[in-house]
Amino acid sequence: MKKTHHSFSTQTILGVLALLLAVSFFVWRNFFIPQPATIAILVEDGGYGLQMTQTQAQAANNSGATITDTQTGKKVLTNFMMLSNRLSNLP
Numbered sequence: 001m002k003k004t005h006h007s008f009s010t011q012t013i014l015g016v017l018a019l020l021l022a023v024s025f026f027v028w029r030n031f032f033i034p035q036p037a038t039i040a041i042l043v044e045d046g047g048y049g050l051q052m053t054q055t056q057a058q059a060a061n062n063s064g065a066t067i068t069d070t071q072t073g074k075k076v077l078t079n080f081m082m083l084s085n086r087l088s089n090l091p
Contacts, residue, residue, distance in 0.1 A: 050068070051067070
């Protein structure tokens with residue numbers, strides 16, 4: 001049996017890997033990092049019955065806010081800005 005030989009050059013393989021790396025970076029940057037501005041717009045302009053409040057401790061530590069559903073009174077999201085602040089400080 002004759003062994004088959006693939007004729008992919010090193011340059012082609014590196015090009016494909018570079019393209020995958022670039023696409024992965026932009027997907028990670030745009031979709032997996034929380035966007036606090038988007039959340040604030042949703043709360044302020046969305047009209048979904050959400051209320052954003054901030055305790056004195058959250059304000060003092062710049063650690064975020066709490067989003068509450070005004071119809072049920074249940075907390076939807078707490079300290080959501082803390083994670084995004086930490087991620088935005090990454091190099």
